[in-house]
Amino acid sequence: MPLRDTTSHxxxxxxxxxxxxxxxxxxxxxxxxxxxxxxxxxxxSVLNKITRSKNLARVSKTPGRTQQVNIFVIDETRRIADLPGYGYAKVPLAAKEKWQKTVDQYISTRESLKGLVLVMDIRHPLKPTDWQLLDYCAHRGDLPVHILLNKADKLSRSAAAQTLKEVKAEIAEKYDLVSCQIFSAMKGEGLKELFAVLGEWYEYK
Ligand SMILES: Nc1nc2c(ncn2[C@@H]2O[C@H](COP(=O)(O)OP(=O)(O)O)[C@@H](O)[C@H]2O)c(=O)[nH]1
Ligand SMILES: [Mg+2]
Known part of the structure; x- marks a missing residue:
């Protein structure tokens, strides 16, 4: 059995x-x-769940670092990059443009980038900025994106399943390399599925 679904890494x-x-x-x-x-x-919260640590998320919340790319090391050859958050209505246009520039540049130039985990609130999936990001990734050509429909605990099972179905149908129309799952960072739901995807990208044998 491969070690793909373990958190130990x-x-x-x-x-x-x-x-x-x-x-x-x-x-x-x-x-x-x-x-x-x-x-x-x-x-x-997702980053916390993956690493079972509270420190990583704290770093990502430190003022001044929220608009930067935060790099975490797993081992000599593997890293997690936490990209700046986007979509706050209150953020000035200049900050939005800076976010877009940093992320676009990162995605288009980073050769070691093997996959992108895109976190969405399951109650508000596929906002315009999410589409923009998906288009940009598709444009790079070879970059898989895995969508987490997070906060699934906020919906009934059937409503969550319905949203998953709709999001899957929408992305299937446009992209080949985009996958999607239900997740709850609060409950830890969907971790096994996420670890299976990460295990592939990180080439854990
Ligand atoms: N109910 C619920 N709340 C969540 C979940 N994940 C995150 N939150 C809450 O959503 C808010 C934003 O979470 P945070 O991880 O800081 O989001 P970030 O801005 O994307 O890094 C916090 O109050 C979290 O406790 C989840 O799976 N379920
Ligand atoms: Mg954060």
Missing amino acids: YQKAYFLLSAADVKQLPADQGIEVAMVGRSNAGKS
Whole structure:
């Protein structure tokens, strides 16, 4: 049995650095998986669940680092990149543009980037900025995206299943490399499915 669905790999993760610019990122080698999502969708909570740590999310909330790419190291060849959150209505246009530029640049240039985890609130899936991101990833061509419909605990099982079905149908029309699942960072629901995807990307044998 492969070790794909165990959490042990990720528990060792530690914070390495925050980068305001792609030039400040660590050497573009090995395997990087990036986490992205609208502010408040639960990105930090998902990161906590994956690594079973509270420190990582705290780093991602430190003022000044929320608009940067935060890099966490799993081992010598594997990293998690926490991309800046987007979609706060109150954020000034300049900040939105900066977010887009950083993320676009990161996605288009980062060779070690093997996959993107896109966190959405299951009650508000596929907002315009999410589509924009999916289009950008599709444009790069070879980059798989795995969508987490987070906060599933806020909906009934049948409503969550219905949303999953609708989101799957919408993305299937446009993209080949986008997958989707129900998740709850609060309940830990969907972790096994997520670890299976991460295990593939990180090439855990
Ligand atoms: N009910 C519920 N609340 C969640 C879940 N995930 C995150 N939250 C809450 O949503 C809010 C935003 O979460 P956070 O991880 O900080 O989101 P981020 O801005 O995307 O990093 C916090 O109050 C979390 O406790 C979930 O799965 N279920
Ligand atoms: Mg956060």
